[in-house]
Amino acid sequence: MKVAVLTKPGCFAMEERPVPRPGRGEALIRVTRVGICGTDLHIFDGHYAADSLPMVPGHEFTGRIEDLGPEVTGLTIGSKAVVDMNIGCGNCYWCRRNEVLNCPEMRQIGITTDGAFAEYVVVPARLVIPAPDHIPDEVLALTEPLACVVRAARKAQVTFGQSVVVIGAGPIGNLHVQLMRTIGAAPIIVSDLSEDRVQAAIEAGADAGTSDPDALRDIVMKATGGRGADIVIESVGHPALYRQATELIRKGGHIAAFGLTGPEAELPLPILQTILQENSVKGSVAGMGPDMHDALTLLVHGRVKTGAFTGTSFPLAKIQTAFDTIRDRPSDLKTQIVIGE
Ligand SMILES: NC(=O)c1ccc[n+]([C@@H]2O[C@H](COP(=O)([O-])OP(=O)(O)OC[C@H]3O[C@@H](n4cnc5c(N)ncnc54)[C@H](O)[C@@H]3O)[C@@H](O)[C@H]2O)c1
Ligand SMILES: [Zn+2]
Ligand SMILES: [Zn+2]
Structure with missing residues (x-):
């Protein structure tokens, strides 16, 4: 699969990697759309999560469930999905209170661990939220910022x-x-x-x-x-x-x-x-759990006007151009990366 690795600030390299296999409790997502957000720009500029590089960014994503690892229930291969990017340890004081964003061991897909500027990404299945098929990918990719x-x-x-x-x-x-x-x-x-x-x-x-x-x-x-x-x-x-x-x-x-x-x-x-x-x-920082569910519900039921967010996109191979030129396009509210079309 093709992945866009941010090797150092300001510099993406396209790499070919084997498609990962989902392990126990994991899901393999075939990514279709990923938004670029301010946090991605901070990472690109070297001002945020610099310790994570080299890394595959991309956390505002949607795709289809391609495969499921052992012991995953409640998800269907082929379904559209969005993903809560916040991976808590599951055991600490905060995780037990469902305050995952304060988990000292928290990892975030596309920020501290490889994310979705890639054809496929493996994620914990419990963080996968199925999405209706009729909602366009460019709209589903807005779930995370709305959350x-x-x-x-x-x-x-x-x-x-x-x-x-x-x-x-x-x-x-x-x-x-x-x-x-x-x-x-x-x-x-x-x-x-x-x-x-x-x-x-x-x-x-x-x-x-x-x-x-x-x-x-x-x-x-x-x-x-x-x-x-x-x-x-x-x-x-x-x-x-x-x-x-x-x-x-x-x-x-x-x-x-x-x-x-x-x-x-x-x-x-x-x-x-x-x-x-x-x-x-x-x-408040980020959106997790119920925030993701509620954001998806609002998008599915048309409570957010998305037209101004979905007009500008680049293929994965042009991700460097997408990032290099994003500040030249201040009238675009969002730039998205399209994968696999
Ligand atoms: N807390 C969270 O959960 C969370 C999540 C996502 C983004 N953020 C942060 O939210 C902020 C907004 O995100 P964004 O993507 O819209 O950022 P952005 O940088 O695209 O937009 C910021 C806007 O603020 C305007 N601005 C600058 N100075 C101003 C001033 N003095 N008065 C009024 N407006 C001014 C700019 O013109 C710009 O339109 C960023 O700091 C981002 O990092 C926080
Ligand atoms: Zn974001
Ligand atoms: Zn924890």
């Missing part, structure tokens, strides 16, 4: 009628907007430095938006009767935006910490205001 957004909404305990500000209208911010719309949050206000991305988010379901950070507070206050928003989602990864978020939430409001920063970045929070107003900040 991250589902998890953040779950942690924020957002419900209908709540006002939400999404700071950052990149591909993930756009999905935050869409999920909030589906939940019934209102109003939804979006902020991005790029007017194109603000407009894309408004098309996706935001009620208002601005590319002028200085105008944001006024817009939010006007839209919320002067109170501020129930929830602000930071979907950029910039410490200064937490300061902005504290100026946008209502008393008792919630800040969803979502955009990834460097390891040294700290939260610039007004402590007394946080205490007196009983504000909260909560992080």
Whole structure:
């Protein structure tokens, strides 16, 4: 099989490898579509998971179940599937509480262990989620990024009628907007430095938006009767935006910490205001278990507009070009790799 190995930052090499065989409790997936996400770009740039190289990245994937190892039940060869990329040890304190993302031994397919920029990948069968045949592969490959957004909404305990500000209208911010719309949050206000991305988010379901950070507070206050928003989602990864978020939430409001920063970045929070107003900040990372199931359900039932995400794709053999040129295509919300067509 052909695999794309990231041998060192910035450099993919196509390799021929034997098709792996699924062992006990494992499934062999024939990969069909894989999204490229910000994390992949961080890995490509050498800023994240550098210890994993050389490695086959790719974690936003879908495919068909090609083969099953011994002792696998409940899965059918030939079925379409998506895969929860988070492999916990299964035995530690966190795994036993189903908090796999905090497992000290956690491995992530395509981040710390070989992933899906390959014709086939072997994964633990318990992490395979069958998907309906009629849903296009380019839509199924959005399950993982949507699952991250589902998890953040779950942690924020957002419900209908709540006002939400999404700071950052990149591909993930756009999905935050869409999920909030589906939940019934209102109003939804979006902020991005790029007017194109603000407009894309408004098309996706935001009620208002601005590319002028200085105008944001006024817009939010006007839209919320002067109170501020129930929830602000930071979907950029910039410490200064937490300061902005504290100026946008209502008393008792919630800040969803979502955009990834460097390891040294700290939260610039007004402590007394946080205490007196009983504000909260909560992080969420990735999507796992029920987040993946719920994201798939939303996609299957058409609750997310996917058209803006599925237009740009490259064959696996052109993966180097896909990564090298991705920043030249800021109007594309997603680039996907097509395998085996
Ligand atoms: N916590 C998680 O589970 C999780 C999962 C996936 C991605 N992420 C992170 O979420 C963030 C968003 O992901 P993405 O793929 O959309 O990233 P992206 O980099 O494509 O988009 C970020 C957007 O923020 C905008 N931006 C930059 N500075 C801004 C500012 N001062 N005010 C408003 N907007 C500003 C940019 O113009 C861009 O459109 C990234 O940091 C990513 O690493 C987190
Ligand atoms: Zn991703
Ligand atoms: Zn564990």
